Amino acid sequence: MGVEIIEKPWLKPTTEDYVNARLPETLVETGLALRLLKDCLIRDASSKGPIQIAKGMRK
Secondary structure (H helix, E strand, C coil), rough: CCCCCCCCCCCCCCHHHHHHHHHHHHHHHHHHHHHHHHHHEEEEEEECCEEEHHHCCCC
């Protein structure tokens, strides 16, 4: 049985393409982080959910 290998013509994204793809995600994540901090909450490293900041840690 013969196998024919066909390479896919992957398009290499430009820097502008990368920025346009990542910028909306970054803005949403930043907005979420600011909202959580305003409410004295942080997210754990796994982003499983917000964690209340201990009262002694608040400034």
